Structure formats: structure tokens, C-alpha cells
Amino acid sequence: MSAARVSPDDLKGTAVPPDQRKVIGTSIKRVEDPKLLRGRGRYIDDVVLDGMLHAVVLRSPYPHARIVAIDAERARQAPGVVAVMTGIEAASYIAPIPEAGPHPDKHVWRVLAADKVRYVGEGVAVVVAENRYLAEDARDLIDVTYEVLEPIVDPLVAAEDTGNLVHDLLETNVALEHTFEFGDPDAVFADADLVVKDRLRWRRSAGTPLDTSGAVAEYDEGTGELTIHSNSLSGTTGHFALAATLGIPGNKFDMKPYYAGGSFGAKQLCWRAALTAAMMAKYTGRPVKxxxxxxxxxxxxxxxxxxxxxxVELAVMRTGELKGLKIDVVDDYGAYIQFGVASHGNAMAQPTGPYRMRALKYHVRAVLTNKTQQGAYRGFGTDAGNWVLERMVDKAAAELGMDPTEMRRMNFIRPDQFPYRAPGGNMYDSGDYEPVLDHAMRLLDYGGWREKQAQMRAAGRHVGIGVATCNERSVYGPTEFWFWSDKVLDGPTSSPEGVRLSIDAQASFTVTLFSKPFEGNSPDTVASMLVAEEFDIDPHDVAVQHHGSKGGLPSAGPGGSRLTVMLAGAVQGASRVLKDKMRLIAAHRLAVNKDELEWVDGGFQLIDLPETRLSLAQLAEIAHFYKIDLPEGMESALDASFVYDHPFLTKPAADRSDLGIFYPCVGHACHLAVVEADPETGQVTILDYAAVHDSGVLVNPRSYDGQIVGGTAQGIATTLSEEFAFDDSGQPLTTTFWDYLMPTAMDVPEIRIGHEETPSPITANGVKGGGEAGRLMAPSALSSAIDDALREFGVRVLDLPATPERLVTMIDRGA
Structure with missing residues (x-):
């Protein structure tokens, strides 16, 4: 790998020593909770506008079919119907949706299908009526004539088939194929004592938020302005794409934010919901929901x-040293590719996890099929990457007869090796992994459980203990969206986050966020705590407001576990601007040099004479009401805007010998699981669970613990039950929650949570992201535990979810 080592001197952050923190690191109740718990938080379906119409979409019952004709006249004449728009009509009314597929210039993705449908559920027409009931009744009156085509379902077959194509404009169903090699993997594998091999299967699952995607749009024909009320989490930097699709200038387009009742990636963009409402509002001249x-x-x-x-192949020495990794992956993307293959970029951010392997070969084929497209789900590819790596480490430990915790320990990156460049080029900013493992083992009582396990097995019970030690990349850089393409040598490199911070004449604080309201990391609480840390105030005294896209500061919004880090940098930047102004005011008023002043306990005071000071309240009053007493050239008020960009980002090499630094804030976690498996039924019961995370400096441990519990619950679901399945004809089999089995409170155990803290050297306050905590680790820990519980039957979890049916089948085969 050609990349030069990053020196610690190159990394500039502002980690606050623990003994100097006043607010950061304390657990507080979320500042947004009183509003939400009282039912005062507005969600998208709460929006009602005068004259508002309601839209419904007619969806295809076929996975693959040409649209021969659509007869919508009966629907147009139905009671209460104001308009019907078909896919062909929509194609002439708005532009295609921006996407990052293999040939975005060929415009294959639209809000409604115009030529043929490519999965069950793809929209073919929109009806708007005076209410939802009338719209749904009218939708049933639309007649569509289809020419049914052979469905393309199996990605392994589709990859080789050039005769039956998902998109006729393309020449293949393989949207992208690429191989990266770093560190001479062939030589490393030739010298290895042992090469461990496996075939693994990670199946579709998804976030299922209470609040689905939605939008209410209103178009002003007099001014040409379009406003979309939306629960999309996309920041202002993404809204230009919607404006362009709708043919609206950016300065006449406003996307107003609302609380999202759950996202987990589903609401990263919500473009189709927003475009459906906006298209029909513009067409009818009335608001549309x-x-x-x-x-x-x-x-x-x-x-x-x-x-x-x-x-997958893993090169191992007899000593247990891990030397190299080869991954060949076929990814079923469904009918469209919205985010390119960035989920593999996520995996390439930490391809060898917390281990000191230097050789890597990663081959990916992204295949199009007649299924719903992939989107963003918590982990965004890193979840699968972690699971695959940990599965191989477990297998190597078993073949060498090593304790799985000790194999991991001996291969950890050492503290003195940070900042560490992983194969591929991404940087891990900081870490100390052994204390995390030790903490988790103490928390679970690993030794005690091994003794109990032996006793329970002697009594005929099948109890297993599993371990996972995984990394969690955070704070994405946009290069991960384009470094896969050899054709793109100079793509976007900005992923900013802006805030505005104001102090009024009464010394009251208002922070304006340009990212969207999001319960995940509780940005209102995070921003309030960061402001409170800077100015020695109570975080509950900070008012938080969210700005729409029009006239807003740049914001990439949440996603990729980035928002806490980015808000920390933006709030710190705005705070410094205000403090610098107040320092000048204090120096002028006290007739001293500004360097003689320091900020202490909510005010500026003389370093050598602390009783000579001006409090925050006094400084705010002077700034607003005493213009003549301000320093020459200074304007009244205390108001600052600050845009914080990526903390550490480098471009990929033109030949891709180095992918650059693009996900540099890397945390670490150890999860330990104890399970009991019933070989007769395949039922798995979790007996104990411990999770210890190191995500840098924690802002609000209370909120972060909630992230860990929620993410672990989703990881349990991914491991044991949740799957969006299709039959051989492309028809979805999991259409309701009777079929798509989410875990209940009875299925998720009490989780013992611990924290270690290795500050990031590149971020404000030393924080790292942790929004995907739990889900990135739980599948690996539980798979390891199931293996251990059913080892005597030859069971090894190779296919998720490990449902009772699949486990019993494996047991029967092993027997």
C-alpha cells in the first residue's frame, strides 16, 4: 500500500480532560422528551393544510412486466378524485430521480415506472382525491395491461445472464464489478500455515419504523415556490437533487423538517415520498399529502x-496470528441502485476489523434483480462485513483449538500503532482494544459462565458462549461513494454540518440546526449539552430549532454515525466566534488587553485578579444595548454561524492503490452472549448478554446506552428471525408482521452495558460516532454462541437469520 503513515502530530482535536468536563459525559434526560411525551412533537401525518388533497399509489403485482397500456378514465371520474397521473405522464412532467447506479446518464430510476415494472410494489400511477378513502377506492378502478416477463430472482444466475435484463438500456445485470488488492494477498496465503474457507449468506432485513415515510407538498403558482414538509433526514446538501428533479430553482424550494418516528436508515432520503407529493401538488395547484x-x-x-x-478465505499461522483475508461477494441490490455500492465502501473502511492483518483481496459484484431495491439500514454493509470477519476468526480458533477470546487478543492492533492505516487506506484514529475485551469478560463473568456451561452441559442442556470484537467506523466521507469507479477521479469531498448560535439580551441561548429532527442520537440534546459545556449553563436552558433547506447552512444530516461528531465541531466553532467577540467586549469595558482575560464559570475575568470580571449576562446586555460602548467597528448582538466540515479526509489515489481516509473515527466494542439452544425445536434463548463499547468521549451516556440496547435488539432480530424473503417467482413472502418476525420485549434480554473511553485526537471534545452500536456486533456474538451450544451436532451458523427451521435442518444433517 503506497499511503504514507499518518503522524499523531497531523491529528488535531480538542479532547477535554475528564476532570475538566462539566456537562459532557453526564447522563441527562433528553431535552426533546417533554414535548414528545406530551404529544406536542409534530410528525408528518399531523400536518394538515387548507385545501389539502391525499395521494395513493397503484403498485405493480408483478416483479417483471412491460406496461402495455393504462386506462385511468374510470378513476378520473370517481367521486372526489382531482387528478390521476400515470408513469408515462410523470416521465414528461418531472425528471428522473438522481441515483448512483452504473449508468446514471441513462435515467433508469423514476418516481413511477414508465416502460416496465421491475419489482412487486413498484408504482405505476398516482391518484389524488379529497380524502384517502376516496383515493384508494379510485385506485382500484385503474386498469393496467401488462406483458408479464420472466422474473430475475437469483443474483448468482442473473450475474451470468445477458439475455434477460432488469434494465434493457444496460448490457448486463451486473451493475458493478471491482476487485481491490492490498498487501500481496497471494503471497501471504501461499506462506500461511492454515487457510480457513467458508461460504456465508447474509439475507435481507430492514428497519421497520413506526412512522413510515411521508410528505406534504404545497406549490405557490404566483411565486413559483415549492414547499415540502417531510420526515426525510436528508440535510440541505441533498435537497438540490430534489429541486432539480422537480424543475424548481434552489432558492424557491424549501424542505421543512419534522420528527421522524424511527428511521434506522429508511428515511435517509425519502425521495420517492417527497416527489410523489410534490409532483401532484405542482400538477393540481393544491397541497397534497x-x-x-x-x-x-x-x-x-x-x-x-x-x-x-x-x-471467504482467512490466512492463519499455527500460532494463531491472522495474516490475510480474501472476500468474494455477490450482492443482490434489487432493481435500482440508489447509493451506489457505498455499503461496500463502509465495509472497506474497516475490512480487517481490529486485527493486524495487512493483506486483503476484496471482489464485489453488485447484481440487479427483480426485487425491491436496497436502501440504507443501520450498519449499511459494515454489519455484514463484521459478521463475515468474526465468523472466520471463530472458525480459525476452533480449528487451532484456541479460546476465541485469546485469538482475538493476540491479534489486536496495539495502542502504540494508532493512528492506524487499515488495508485499503482508511485510518483508525485511536483505540485500546484489550481493556474493552477485559471489561466485557468481567461484566459477563466469562470464567464463571464457562464453569456453569460445563455443569449445564453435563445435565443435558446445550449452552454456548459467544464473543465478538468488532470495530465501528463513523463520520463518513463522500469519497466512499465514488472511489469504486475508475472513471471518477475527482468526485465530491464535502460533508459539512452547519449551526447557528445566538445569545439574546437576557443571555438566553438558541441553537439552530440544519440537520433534521432525529431521535437516534437526540441532536437537540447533543447540541444543548455541547453549548452548555462551552458556556457553563444548564443544557435544558438552551432552545433548539430546526431550519428548513431554503436559506439554510450546509448540512449532510445524520447517517454513517456522523452527527454527534459534526455537531460537536460546528457548535465549538460557533462558540469560539461568540467567545472571541465577548472577550473583546470585556477587554474594552475593563480597559485591559484581551490576553489578560480567561473564561471561568460563565464569564470573562482577569487572570491575575479573578474578582474583576464580567458575567455572561452582563456581556449579553452590553452587546445588545450599548453600541457606543462596544469596541470600534463592532456591531451589536451575539450571533454566529459556523460550518464544520469533515475532521480528516484524504482523496483516493488515482490508481486506487490507496482509497484514502474516508471514515476515520473508529470505535470498538466487545459483545459476549450466552445462549441455550434446543436441538429438537431449534429455539434459541439468550441467557446473558454483555456489551462494552469505546466510542471516544461520550456526550450523554444515557442516550448512548439506549442506542446500544436498540441496536443490539436489531442485531438479535437479524440473527434469529427477521428476513424479507421472496419466492422463486419474485413474489415477496413477508408482507405483514405475521411473517416478518420482529423480536418482542420477551426476546431481548437485559443487556449489561459498559464503557471504555479512548478520545479521538481529531474531533471536537474527542467524540466518535456510535449510532450503529449493537447491530454491528450482535449477529457475530450470537452466531458464535449458537455454534458453541450446538458444536456436538456439527452446527456452524453460515446463513442468517439462523431460524429454528434452519438450525433443525443443520442438526438433522449433522446427525
Whole structure:
């Protein structure tokens, strides 16, 4: 790998020593909770505008078919119907949706299908009526004539088939094929004492938020301005794409934010919901609401996670030293590619996890099929990458007869090796992994459980203990979206986050966020705590407001576990601007040099004479009401805007010998699981669970613990029950929550949570992201535990979810 080592001197952050923190690191109740718990938080379906119409979408019952004709006249004449728009009509009314597929210039993705449908649930027409009931009745009156085509379902077959194509404009169903090699993997594998091989299968699952995607749009024909009320989490930097699709200038387009009742990636963009409402509002001249029902969301949402077939090899020495990794993966993307293959970029951010391997070969084929497209689901490919790596480490430990915790320990990156460049080029900013493992083992009582396990096995019970030690990349850089293409040598490199911070004449604080309201990391609470830390105030005294896209500061919004880090940098930047101004005011008023002053306990005071000071309240009053007493050239008020960009980002090499630094804030976690498996039924019961995370400096441990519990619950679901399945004809088999089995409170155990803290050297306050905590680790820990519980039957979890049926089948085969 040609990349030069990053020196610690190159990394500039501002980690606050623990003994100097006043607010950061304390657990507080979320500042947004009183509003939400009282039912005062507005969600998208709460929006009602005068004259508002309601939209519903007619969806295809076929996975692959040409649209021969659509007869919508009966629907147009139905009571209460104001308009019907078909896919062909929509194609002439608005532009294609921006996407990062293999040939975006060929415009294959539209809000409604115009030529043929490519999955069950793809929209073919929109009806708007005076209410939802009338719209749904009219939708049933639309007649569509289809020419049914052979469905393309199996990605392994589709990859080789050039005769039956998902998109006729393309020449293949393989949207992208690429191989990266770093560190001479062939030589490393030739010298290895042992090469461990496996075929692994990671199936589709998804976030299932209570609040589906939706939008209410209103168009002003007099001014040409379009406003979309939306629960999209996309920041202001993404809204230009919607404006361009709709043919609206950016300065006449406003996307107003609302609380999202759950996202987990599903609401990263919500472009189809927003475009459906906006297109019809512009067409009818009246406000239009479109909110997905559960079937809309299931069939046509953007929440579907990775769907992959892996062939993996791990090079190992007899000592247990891990030397190299080869991954060959076929990824079933469904009918469209919204985010390119960035989920593999996520995996390439930490391809060898916390281990000191230097050789890597990564081959990916992204295949198009007649299924709902993939979107963003918590982990966005890193979840599958972690699971595959940990599966191989477990297998190597078993073949060498080593304790799985000790194999991991001996291969950890050492503290003195940070900042560490992983194969591929991404940087891990900081870490100390052994204390995390030790903490988790103490928390679970690993030794005690091994003794109890022996006793329980002697009594005929099948109890297993599993371990996972995984990394969690955070704070994405946009290069991960384009470094896969050899054709793109100079793509976007900005992923900013802006805030505005104001102090009024009464010394009251207002922070304006340009990212969207999001319960995940509780940005209102995070921003309030960061402001409180800077100015020695109570975080509950900070007012938080969210700005729409029009006239807003740049914001990439949440995603990729970035928002806490980015808000920390932006709030610190704005705070410094205000403090610098107040320092000048204090120096002028006290007739001293500004360097003689220091900020202490909510005011500026003389370093050598602390009783001579001006409090925050006094400084705010002077700034607002005493213009003549301000320093020459200074304007009244205390108001600052600050845009914080990526903390550490480098471009990929033109020949891709180095992918650059693009996900540099890397945390670490150890999860330990104890399970009991019933070989007769395949039922798995979790007996104990411990999770210890190191995500740098924690802002609000209370909120972060909630992230860990929620993410672990989703990881349990991915491991044991949740799967969006299709039959051989491309028809979805999991259409309701009777079929798509989410865990209940009875299935998720009490989770013992611990924290270690290795500050990031590159971020404000030393924080790292942790929004995907739990889900990135739980599948690996539980798979390891199931293996251990059913080892005597030859069971090894190779296919997720490990449902009772699959486990019993493996047991029967082993027996």
C-alpha cells in the first residue's frame, strides 16, 4: 500500500480532560422528551393544510412486466378524485430521480415506472382525491395491461445472464464489478500455515419504523415556490437533487423538517415520498399529502439492508496470528441502485476489523434483480462485513483449538500503532482494544459462565458462549461513494454540518440546526449539552430549532454515525466566534488587553485578579444595548454561524492503490452472549448478554446506552428471525408482521452495558460516532454462541437469520 503513515502530530482535536468536563459525559434526560411525551412533537401525518388533497399509489403485482397500456378514465371520474397521473405522464412532467447506479446518464430510476415494472410494489400511477378513502377506492378502478416477463430472482444466475435484463438500456445485470488488492494477498496465503474457507449468506432485513415515510407538498403558482414538509433526514446538501428533479430553482424550494418516528436508515432520503407529493401538488395547484401505509413501506421503501453471498478465505499461522483475508461477494441490490455500492465502501473502511492483518483481496459484484431495491439500514454493509470477519476468526480458533477470546487478543492492533492505516487506506484514529475485551469478560463473568456451561452441559442442556470484537467506523466521507469507479477521479469531498448560535439580551441561548429532527442520537440534546459545556449553563436552558433547506447552512444530516461528531465541531466553532467577540467586549469595558482575560464559570475575568470580571449576562446586555460602548467597528448582538466540515479526509489515489481516509473515527466494542439452544425445536434463548463499547468521549451516556440496547435488539432480530424473503417467482413472502418476525420485549434480554473511553485526537471534545452500536456486533456474538451450544451436532451458523427451521435442518444433517 503506497499511503504514507499518518503522524499523531497531523491529528488535531480538542479532547477535554475528564476532570475538566462539566456537562459532557453526564447522563441527562433528553431535552426533546417533554414535548414528545406530551404529544406536542409534530410528525408528518399531523400536518394538515387548507385545501389539502391525499395521494395513493397503484403498485405493480408483478416483479417483471412491460406496461402495455393504462386506462385511468374510470378513476378520473370517481367521486372526489382531482387528478390521476400515470408513469408515462410523470416521465414528461418531472425528471428522473438522481441515483448512483452504473449508468446514471441513462435515467433508469423514476418516481413511477414508465416502460416496465421491475419489482412487486413498484408504482405505476398516482391518484389524488379529497380524502384517502376516496383515493384508494379510485385506485382500484385503474386498469393496467401488462406483458408479464420472466422474473430475475437469483443474483448468482442473473450475474451470468445477458439475455434477460432488469434494465434493457444496460448490457448486463451486473451493475458493478471491482476487485481491490492490498498487501500481496497471494503471497501471504501461499506462506500461511492454515487457510480457513467458508461460504456465508447474509439475507435481507430492514428497519421497520413506526412512522413510515411521508410528505406534504404545497406549490405557490404566483411565486413559483415549492414547499415540502417531510420526515426525510436528508440535510440541505441533498435537497438540490430534489429541486432539480422537480424543475424548481434552489432558492424557491424549501424542505421543512419534522420528527421522524424511527428511521434506522429508511428515511435517509425519502425521495420517492417527497416527489410523489410534490409532483401532484405542482400538477393540481393544491397541497397534497402522501404518507406510506405499511404495505407501501414494505414493498417500496428504502429501508432494505444488504443481501449477500460470500466466499471467504482467512490466512492463519499455527500460532494463531491472522495474516490475510480474501472476500468474494455477490450482492443482490434489487432493481435500482440508489447509493451506489457505498455499503461496500463502509465495509472497506474497516475490512480487517481490529486485527493486524495487512493483506486483503476484496471482489464485489453488485447484481440487479427483480426485487425491491436496497436502501440504507443501520450498519449499511459494515454489519455484514463484521459478521463475515468474526465468523472466520471463530472458525480459525476452533480449528487451532484456541479460546476465541485469546485469538482475538493476540491479534489486536496495539495502542502504540494508532493512528492506524487499515488495508485499503482508511485510518483508525485511536483505540485500546484489550481493556474493552477485559471489561466485557468481567461484566459477563466469562470464567464463571464457562464453569456453569460445563455443569449445564453435563445435565443435558446445550449452552454456548459467544464473543465478538468488532470495530465501528463513523463520520463518513463522500469519497466512499465514488472511489469504486475508475472513471471518477475527482468526485465530491464535502460533508459539512452547519449551526447557528445566538445569545439574546437576557443571555438566553438558541441553537439552530440544519440537520433534521432525529431521535437516534437526540441532536437537540447533543447540541444543548455541547453549548452548555462551552458556556457553563444548564443544557435544558438552551432552545433548539430546526431550519428548513431554503436559506439554510450546509448540512449532510445524520447517517454513517456522523452527527454527534459534526455537531460537536460546528457548535465549538460557533462558540469560539461568540467567545472571541465577548472577550473583546470585556477587554474594552475593563480597559485591559484581551490576553489578560480567561473564561471561568460563565464569564470573562482577569487572570491575575479573578474578582474583576464580567458575567455572561452582563456581556449579553452590553452587546445588545450599548453600541457606543462596544469596541470600534463592532456591531451589536451575539450571533454566529459556523460550518464544520469533515475532521480528516484524504482523496483516493488515482490508481486506487490507496482509497484514502474516508471514515476515520473508529470505535470498538466487545459483545459476549450466552445462549441455550434446543436441538429438537431449534429455539434459541439468550441467557446473558454483555456489551462494552469505546466510542471516544461520550456526550450523554444515557442516550448512548439506549442506542446500544436498540441496536443490539436489531442485531438479535437479524440473527434469529427477521428476513424479507421472496419466492422463486419474485413474489415477496413477508408482507405483514405475521411473517416478518420482529423480536418482542420477551426476546431481548437485559443487556449489561459498559464503557471504555479512548478520545479521538481529531474531533471536537474527542467524540466518535456510535449510532450503529449493537447491530454491528450482535449477529457475530450470537452466531458464535449458537455454534458453541450446538458444536456436538456439527452446527456452524453460515446463513442468517439462523431460524429454528434452519438450525433443525443443520442438526438433522449433522446427525
Amino acid at each position: 402522501y404518507v406510506e401505509d405499511r404495505l407501501d413501506h414494505t414493498f417500496n421503501g428504502d429501508q432494505i439492508g444488504s443481501d449477500r453471498y460470500y466466499e
